[in-house]
Amino acid sequence: MSNGDLIQPPILTQKYYASPSVFTPENLLREAKRQKSINHGPIPKICLLDPDGDLVQHLMDTGQAHRNPHWACYHTCLYDFQYQGIEFGIVGTAVGASFAVLVAEEMFASGCELLISITSAGQITPIATPPYFFVIEKALRDEGTSYHYLPPSQYSEIDPGLNATLKSVFQPFPKSVFFGASWTTDAPFRETEASIAYSRAEGILGVEMEAAALYAFSHARSKPVICLAQITNQMGQVENDFEKGEANIDALAMFALIVKGVEGSVSG
Numbered sequence: 544m545s546n547g548d549l550i551q552p553p554i555l556t557q558k559y560y561a562s563p564s565v566f567t568p569e570n571l572l573r574e575a576k577r578q579k580s581i582n583h584g585p586i587p588k589i590c591l592l593d594p595d596g597d598l599v600q601h602l603m604d605t606g607q608a609h610r611n612p613h614w615a616c617y618h619t620c621l622y623d624f625q626y627q628g629i630e631f632g633i634v635g636t637a638v639g640a641s642f643a644v645l646v647a648e649e650m651f652a653s654g655c656e657l658l659i660s661i662t663s664a665g666q667i668t669p670i671a672t673p674p675y676f677f678v679i680e681k682a683l684r685d686e687g688t689s690y691h692y693l694p695p696s697q698y699s700e701i702d703p704g705l706n707a708t709l710k711s712v713f714q715p716f717p718k719s720v721f722f723g724a725s726w727t728t729d730a731p732f733r734e735t736e737a738s739i740a741y742s743r744a745e746g747i748l749g750v751e752m753e754a755a756a757l758y759a760f761s762h763a764r765s766k767p768v769i770c771l772a773q774i775t776n777q778m779g780q781v782e783n784d785f786e787k788g789e790a791n792i793d794a795l796a797m798f799a800l801i802v803k804g805v806e807g808s809v810s811g
Contacts (some may be wrong), residue, residue, distance in 0.1 A: 554690050560763070568652035575615035584613035587623055587632035589802055590650045592643055592660035594753060599635030601791040608633070616649050618642075627799040640688040640729060640756030647760055647768065657767050659801060660757055661794050664749030664772040665734070667742045670721060671774075674790065676797065677721035677748055678709055679770040682755035686729040689759035698724070699758035705767060705805060712804030716797060723748040725772055727755035749774050769801060 576583065593599050599622060602608035607624045611632060614621035619634045632655070637646045647658055666673060681698040684690070689699050706722075713720040726742045728734065728750055742750065754770040761768035773790055 554687055555695055558691065558694070560692070560694060568648040571617075572615045572649060572652055575617055579615060581613060581615045586611055586614055586621060586650070586653045586655060587630045588654065588656040589629060589631050589798075590621075590655040590658050591631055591633040591798065592637055592646065592658065592662075592753070592757075593633055593635040594638045594643065594660070594662045596635035598661070598791050598794055599633055602633070614653065616646065619646055621650075626795050629799060629802050631798065639752045640686040640727060643753040644688050644692075644756045644760045647757060647766075648764075651764070651766050657769075657802070657805065658757075658761075659769045659771065659798060660753055661771040661773065661797075662751045662753055663775040664725060664751040665731075665776050666774045667726065667739060667747045667749050668723075670723075670748060671719065673774045673776065675719065675721065676771060676773050676793070677723055678706070679725045679751075679754045679758075679772055680706055680722050681724045682751075682758055682770070683724065683726040683742065683745070683747060684755040684759070686727050686752070686755055688756035689727075692756075692759040692763040699755045699762065701758055701769065702761065702767060705769060708805050709769070709801065712800045713797070716800060718793065720797070721748065725754050725770075726750040727752060748772075767805075769805075771797065 575581070599608070602622065602624050608622040611621045611623050619637060621632050621634050624631055624633065634646050637643050643660065650658060679701065681700040683697065684699055693699060724745065724747045726747045729752070731752065734750060749772050751772050757768050757770055760766065
């Protein structure tokens with residue numbers, strides 16, 4: 544097949560970005576509640592995604608979290624907890640772009656008003672010794688979900704207003720929090736030398752699996768989403784990799800600073 548015979552992949556065709564979806568999270572949750580006999584009720588306005596599941600496990604092990612009785616998702620459990628007087632809802636192990644956005648859609652349909660995702664990431668451009676955190680300002684769209692929400696582009700980005708606010712909220716945090724780009728991939732075991740070199744040339748800090756799709760969803764749905772990453776590893780290329788340090792305690796402190804910093808800039 545010659546280059547002239549190549550066709551555009553289906554994921555980039557027959558997309559009608561201005562048209563509403565026939566299948567909605569509200570309708571799915573309505574039927575899930577009916578089938579499961581779940582009463583209508585609130586979930587916290589501040590929700591978290593924890594793809595690794597470590598934070599959820601920490602909260603459960605320490606008796607800080609309890610299952611929300613009104614969460615009707617077929618695939619996940621949502622847990623409520625309080626930290627520094629702030630009520631949070633959290634879902635763990637929603638790994639990957641499509642799963643993360645599915646849960647995000649359901650969270651906002653259930654009453655969420657701000658979503659924060661925190662994921663571990665592999666180091667691309669070394670700026671410190673792992674582990675360390677960074678705010679994902681933009682994410683390379685090397686996954687599929689974002690193309691159902693926004694037309695093709697190289698990156699999807701955090702809301703500029705939220706990003707500007709975040710620049711100052713971490714001043715009381717005892718550790719450095721960086722800002723930069725990530726590479727969102729659907730295929731972590733296809734991180735080749737060439738693709739890593741390209742990402743490094745782009746100035747990308749780390750590789751993860753959710754941010755590009757979450758930011759595309761955020762833009763298309765006008766919903767506030769913040770994606771954080773913790774560089775925890777060098778893709779298994781060194782011994783004693785994937786160590787997080789005091790990640791759970793640090794993450795909770797970061798969430799509180801974010802919520803207090805952006806209070807008033809989002810609904811509620």
